[in-house]
Amino acid sequence: MELFAWQKFIHFFCLILLASSALADAEIGKESAVRQKILKDIFKNYKKHDKPNEHSVTEVDVNMKILAIFSIDVLTMDYFIDAYLRMRWVDPRLTWNNDSGIEQVVSPQLKDKVWLPDLFFRNGKKGYLHTISQPNYLMRLMHNGTLTFSQKITMRYSCQMNLKTFPMDNQNCKIDIGSYAYQKNELNFIWDRSKKDGRKIELDTGELEISEFSSLKPEDFITTECGTTTGTGEYSCIEAKFVLRRQIGFYLATTYIPNILIIIVSWLSFWVSVDAAPARVPLGLLSLLGILTQANSLSSSLPRVSYIKAIDIWLIFSIIFVIGVLVEYAIALTVVRAKKANLWHREVREIVHQELVTWCSACQQQQLLEMNQQPGYQPGLDAPNFCDSLEGLITQHVVDKNDKSKVAVKPPSSTESEVDRYSRFLFPACYLLYNFFYWIYYLYLVNFIETDNLNQTNKR
Structure with missing residues (x-):
């Protein structure tokens, strides 16, 4: 009798587990369906080639986390940086009501659907994106239209070096970021305003060890906002300056x-x-x-x-x-x-x-001897001196x-x-x-x- 009761209890417990799993799957499926519906609705009339706030300035907060600085070459006057590049901006066209409980959408595919700032490195020589084992980038969309884009990059930057005091020299280098096409009244880059400590550049460790140079700390990076004027207009730019002190x-x-x-x-x-x-x-x-x-x-x-x-x-x-x-x-x-x-x-x-x-x-002596032998020689007379x-x-x-x-x-x-x-x-x-x-x-x-x-x- 007791054995039969235990069997019934086990069967009942298994049914509860199956029901819970089915409800969870249904909830996940429902959440996924809601997310897909949200994406479908916000991208229905979205044009990725149009800038947000067409008649106002779009502000883009920029932040970098430097992983390494290496291959500093005085011959070519450049250096390499491994870093995470992060951008954050607001696109009002991508907002939705979060009553459904969906506050954010994280999807790499969003990168190909949304408008992206045309950020480029003004003093960059060469760079590439990391793609192992998948393209290393993150795209996050919040319900209020805030987009966060992060990617891992390796860039080669130029640094005009003054070698008059080499090898006791200090080199002033910088990371120069700007917009390539949008003018300052259309797109404005600023260093991340969410950093309350004022450090716009983060380091992977407390100090960044650099071969042949002194280590760098976050406070060694001086961030500034600037502007540049060319033949095509005035453009926004930001800079992060630092000093390389050679050992x-x-x-x-x-x-x-x-x-x-x-x-x-x-x-x-x-x-x-x-x-x-x-x-x-x-x-x-x-x-x-x-x-x-x-x-x-x-x-x-x-x-x-x-x-x-x-x-x-x-x-x-x-x-x-x-x-x-x-x-x-x-x-x-x-x-x-x-x-x-x-x-x-x-x-x-x-x-x-x-x-x-x-x-x-x-x-x-020979002369005196010869003179003594001559007849009529008188010894008192001085002999001629031949010397x-x-x-x-x-x-x-x-x-x-x-x-x-x-x-x-x-x-x-x-x-x-x-x-x-x-x-x-x-x-x-x-x-x-x-x-x-x-x-x-x-x-x-x-x-x-x-x-x-x-x-x-x-x-x-």
Whole structure:
């Protein structure tokens, strides 16, 4: 008996479930039918090519959520952005009474049925829409005629860069949005007014990490509304400006530090004898070749601009310092050779005069001996001096024949050059002084001036 009661209860419960499911399906079907009827009614006489508010200005609220900024290229002066682009406007022709409980319709197919603002990126170079696995866009229609259109885009924007302080530079870039066909009295773009915090640009994370540059925060984006006049009329536009602050770490590791080490290695020639030309000359030439290779590699990745960049000044002075090492060697070698030549001439003169004195003394003794052997020679008479004609030459160089130290050849002096001794301190001191002024100027003074100019521009 109890088993039969349980079977009846289970059957009754299943019937209730089936009835509930049928009622839910019927309700869904009814809601779907109501939605289809609403869409049919509002699009019955709708013309998608006609602008809403034909005789007044249509205002479009714009908002962007930036997912990533990447591929910032100084050679082509552009950058890429992945973002969600959102637009919101009111089309009075698409309103309906929400007594039916249907407050909104979300359907991708609405995109092909309604009028859309002709938004374009004024500084855009190239872009594409994401279509995997379906076209990435959202179309929402509210009962009061408010349309929200959102799509994921990847855009390549131009950014005119000033590279005078590269790689310690700050680049002012922007996202410039405007209307292509509708004039300002027909269509007006404004940044999203629903954002109470004033941040019109959203970021996917708290900070946006950018390779080679400092991270960006939402408050780093400055949004403004503008207008532009062309030959066809005056058009509405909006801008989002931001500053890309380059981090110097990469260039320190790949350019500056290797360059400094090459300069230091070139100074080793000051400790090498000036007679060792096969060691000193190749050392200077290899240092020069290393810097020129660096400069050539760097110039291939930078645009051909008409002004000198900070990195150019660094490389130019590096080349000057290395060439200075080679010039110093030429001067040191010339000075040492001149000293050796003077020493050699002095030693030759001393030897020649010593030989002349010895020869003259021998000649006098031989003459006296011959005169003593002649008949009628009187010893009290002075014998003629055969060395009188050489007296003017040997007066300053007469050497006592018993003083052997005065005629001994001096030992060869060291080939170390005084020019090298001075250069060991002069070159590093000049290089340190140059580095001091270079880094002070580009890291502090120029950055301070650029920041001040940027603040004044933003105030305007």
